Amino acid sequence: MTTDNLFYLTITEAAAGLRRKDFSPVELTKACLARIEAIDGKLHSFITLTAELALRQAEQAEKELHSGNDRGPLHGIPIALKDLYMTKGIRTTCHSAVLENWTPDHDATTVTKLQEVGTILLGKLGMHEFAFGGPSIDAPFPAVRNPWNTAHIPGGSSSGPGAALAAGLCYGALGSDTGGSIRTPSSHCAVVGIKPTYGRVSRFGVVPLSWSLDHAGPMARSVEDCAILLQTIAGYDAKDPASTNLAVPDFRAVLRDGIKGLRVGVPRAHWFDENKGTDPETEAVFDNALKTLESLGAVIVKIDGKAFSIARKANQTILVCEAYAYHEKTLQATPMKFGSSVRRRMLEGAFLSAADYITALRARSVLNDQICANFTRVDVFAVPGAARPPEAFEGMDPNEQNLRPNFTNPFNLTGLPAISVPCGFTSGNLPVGLQIVAQPFEEATCFRVAYAYEQATEWHKKMPPL
Amino acid sequence: MAGKMTLDDLSRSAARAGLELPEDELQKLLPGVNRALRQAAELRQLIADGTEPASAFSARKNKV
Numbered sequence: 001m002t003t004d005n006l007f008y009l010t011i012t013e014a015a016a017g018l019r020r021k022d023f024s025p026v027e028l029t030k031a032c033l034a035r036i037e038a039i040d041g042k043l044h045s046f047i048t049l050t051a052e053l054a055l056r057q058a059e060q061a062e063k064e065l066h067s068g069n070d071r072g073p074l075h076g077i078p079i080a081l082k083d084l085y086m087t088k089g090i091r092t093t094c095h096s097a098v099l100e101n102w103t104p105d106h107d108a109t110t111v112t113k114l115q116e117v118g119t120i121l122l123g124k125l126g127m128h129e130f131a132f133g134g135p136s137i138d139a140p141f142p143a144v145r146n147p148w149n150t151a152h153i154p155g156g157s158s159s160g161p162g163a164a165l166a167a168g169l170c171y172g173a174l175g176s177d178t179g180g181s182i183r184t185p186s187s188h189c190a191v192v193g194i195k196p197t198y199g200r201v202s203r204f205g206v207v208p209l210s211w212s213l214d215h216a217g218p219m220a221r222s223v224e225d226c227a228i229l230l231q232t233i234a235g236y237d238a239k240d241p242a243s244t245n246l247a248v249p250d251f252r253a254v255l256r257d258g259i260k261g262l263r264v265g266v267p268r269a270h271w272f273d274e275n276k277g278t279d280p281e282t283e284a285v286f287d288n289a290l291k292t293l294e295s296l297g298a299v300i301v302k303i304d305g306k307a308f309s310i311a312r313k314a315n316q317t318i319l320v321c322e323a324y325a326y327h328e329k330t331l332q333a334t335p336m337k338f339g340s341s342v343r344r345r346m347l348e349g350a351f352l353s354a355a356d357y358i359t360a361l362r363a364r365s366v367l368n369d370q371i372c373a374n375f376t377r378v379d380v381f382a383v384p385g386a387a388r389p390p391e392a393f394e395g396m397d398p399n400e401q402n403l404r405p406n407f408t409n410p411f412n413l414t415g416l417p418a419i420s421v422p423c424g425f426t427s428g429n430l431p432v433g434l435q436i437v438a439q440p441f442e443e444a445t446c447f448r449v450a451y452a453y454e455q456a457t458e459w460h461k462k463m464p465p466l
Numbered sequence: 467m468a469g470k471m472t473l474d475d476l477s478r479s480a481a482r483a484g485l486e487l488p489e490d491e492l493q494k495l496l497p498g499v500n501r502a503l504r505q506a507a508e509l510r511q512l513i514a515d516g517t518e519p520a521s522a523f524s525a526r527k528n529k530v
Contacts, residue, residue, distance in 0.1 A: 212520075310512065313505040320502060332484045335491075344495050348502040350483045351476065356506035361519030363509040368520065402501070 006031040007168035008463060011225040014171055015073040018065060025065070025076030028171075029058040029120050032078045036122070036169050039466055042150055044142040045164040047083050048091050049123040054078060057120040064118065073228050075118035080170040082158050083124040084131055085111055085216075086205040090121075094207050096129045097140045097337045098330055108205025109240070110174060110216055110233040117232050122170050125160025131181055131209045132157065132323060133341030134398050143393070146188060147464035148430055152390040155188030157181035161219045162189035166464055172220045172229050178209045179315055180386075180408025182217050186420040187385025187433025190462065192226045192450065193219040195408075197441045198415030199244030201230070202237030210322035211242070213315065213412045222460060223421060223451040227251040230443060246441060254444050255451045260297030262449065265378030266290065271305025274405045279388035285424035285432040286384045289453065293382070296452050301378050307370035308383075311410035314367055317352065317360035318413075324349025341398060368414050375439050380449055383407040385420035385433025411437050419446040422459040429465075469507075470500050 006028055009017065017023055033051050040046055061076035081087065084094045086104035093099050107115070115121075126144040129136040135143035135153050144159035146152040147167040154163040158175030162185030165173055175182040177195040186193030194217050201216045208214055218229030231252070236245040272278045278286075290300055323346045324331065327338075331350070335343060374381070387404035391397075411418040416437050423434035434453060438445040454460050471479070476492050476499060487495070 310509075313509055317502065317506050317509065332486075335485065335487060340494075344498055347485070347487075347495055348498050350485060351471065351479050351499045352502055352506055356503070358519050359506060359509050359513065361521065362513045362517045364520040365517050366512050366514075 007035045008221070009171070010222040011073065011077055011171045011220060011228055012222065014077055018076050025058040025061040025120060026055065028076065029054050029078050029122070032122055032170055035167075039167060040169060043145050043147060043163050043167055045125055045144050045160045045167065045169060046080070046123045047093055047095065047126050047141050047160070050090060050121050054120050054122050061118050061120060071116075071118040074114070074232060076120065077171050078120040078122045079114065079172045080122045080125050080161065080164055081111065081173065082127050082161055082175050084127065084176060084207040085174055086207070087111055087121070087124065090124065092124065092207070093141070094130045095127045095136050095139050095141055096339070098334070100140050104205070106205060109202040109237045111205065113233050125164055125173060127160055128157035128181070129339045129342040130207070130327070131176055131178060133339070133345045134396070135159065135393065136339050136341065138339045146390050147466055148190065151392050151394065152430065153188065153393060153396070155185035155386065155390055158185045158193070158219065162186060162191055165189065165191040165219055165221055167466055168463070172218060172225055174233070175217060175219050176206055177215045177217060177412065178213045178319060179412055180406065182215070182219060183408050183418060183420040183433065183435055184386050186219055187435070188390040188431060190422040190431035190459065191219055191221055192223050192419065192421050192460070193217065194226050194230060194419040194443065194446060195411065195417065196230060196234065196443050197417045199242050200234050200417070200441065200443065202240040202243050204237055204239035208326050210319040212322065213319055215412065223419070223447055223454050224252065224255060226419070227255065227447045244441075249444055251444050251447050254448050257448055258297065259293065259449055259452045262298045262380065263301050263378040264290070264293055264298045265301050265303040265374050265381045267303045267305035267308045267381060267383065269302065269304050271309040271405050274309050276403045278384065278405055281426045282384055282386070282388055282432050285426070286434065289423040289434045290382065292453060292456055293449070296456055303374050303378060307367050308410045309405065311367050311371065311413045312406040314360045314363040315409040315413045317356060318364065320345060320349035321352055321357040321360070322349070364413055367410075371410060371414050379438070380445060381437040383435050383437070385435045389426045389428065389430035389432065407435060416440060417443040417446050419450045421450040421454055423453070423457070424459055425462070469503065471496065471503065
């Protein structure tokens with residue numbers, strides 16, 4: 001293998017190649033840096049590149065692996081972080097003028113965990129400003145573009161991770177998800193992303209958007225890679241008040257167990273046709289994915305989507321109230337420092353009452369019960385990763401997302417683990433994702449179903465025309 | 467707070483919240499605020515009297 005075609009390896013393949021000495025961590029890192037230099041000018045996926053640090057870490061990983069000090073499958077693997085993960089001594093901007101030159105004095109717990117297993121940090125990735133609103137067209141850094149078609153959005157808010165992975169600029173990344181921000185860019189960029197159960201991964205050192213809805217999680221180019229990354233970052237952390245003290249299972253142990261007899265609930269009625277409805281091409285691709293699951297032995301079960309549909313209202317109400325509360329002082333002092341998209345969404349929270357917020361939390365209780373009651377009949381839910389393909393930047397309607405079903409935020413409201421895996425393309429060659437949602441703390445089930453689907457199809461092998 | 471806000475309502479509420487926003491910004495904000503208020507009002511129809519809010523508070527964490 002030559003070192004100029006390393007960038008589309010999976011983590012699993014790269015880890016095997018490192019141990020066979022086909023290439024070294026330094027060569028892997030240099031391949032990524034060269035690719036970033038060559039093509040990121042049209043994608044803008046990186047805000048801050050940490051090339052010197054990456055090469056130092058790569059040299060250290062190389063020495064350690066040569067001497068037999070093997071820290072596991074992520075040792076010597078170049079990764080990148082959405083730019084809301086705090087990194088000690090490295091600028092953390094949240095893609096905002098508000099934090100344009102902020103350098104944290106500590107690392108997020110997840111960042112520390114990734115360092116401990118010997119990953120190499122390539123840099124910090126673009127995002128929707130403060131993980132909210134739409135693409136940041138008036139922020140100090142350019143909006144990230146979709147590698148499958150740079151005239152289109154990559155989805156957000158973890159837009160940088162989605163684009164960088166699809167373009168072969170890094171092997172794994174961390175995103176965050178408050179209403180779909182890992183799963184939407186995963187779907188729009190044809191990569192894999194999992195929002196773990198609320199409490200599974202520490203959010204300490206991840207700049208908050210909405211405390212009760214925020215989740216941290218990994219993105220990668222394969223299901224197994226996501227499982228490897230989640231294995232590393234999952235686990236109890238006393239520094240995160242929402243962290244759950246539960247043992248973390250071996251996510252890869254059941255990957256190959258298949259899905260024969262698995263009951264897959266599809267909440268189509270009263271949801272997929274909400275307002276403008278699901279894009280017909282997207283729904284057709286999704287239906288084909290269901291047929292593949294059936295061919296693998298799964299049983300498709302129709303369930304009602306009404307509660308899923310209403311969940312958006314509770315999710316958005318809670319989100320804007322909590323986001324406004326977090327940013328209140330800055331919004332009062334310097335509102336125009338925020339980009340227009342994020343500012344207008346956050347300010348909605350200033351005009352909702354305490355009773356509105358508590359009402360949304362009470363509705364959350366009701367909707368949690370209604371949605372999770374379906375687990376007496378099914379093992380997982382399946383829905384598209386997004387209701388339509390990624391929009392073009394030109395003529396983008398900021399209200400469009402409110403006019404179609406939101407397939408992601410019910411699972412922030414319920415805290416359920418949800419994974420998006422590539423499941424096809426539209427006639428315009430834009431990606432579509434399949435989302436699989438499991439019971440709380442059953443990420444292993446998400447991985448098992450997604451892996452079975454991935455291995456039965458070829459979608460994950462397609463590369464964007466860059 | 468339920469019901470539809472006017473631009474004047476929004477301007478007064480913004481001042482009470484300590485927000486100094488130009489009028490054109492308030493105008494752009496108004497549709498989103500009214501949508502948010504409408505959504506919050508719709509959620510009230512879901513709730514029975516005994517429903518408690520989903521809350522993260524735990525007294526166990528106060529034990530030293």
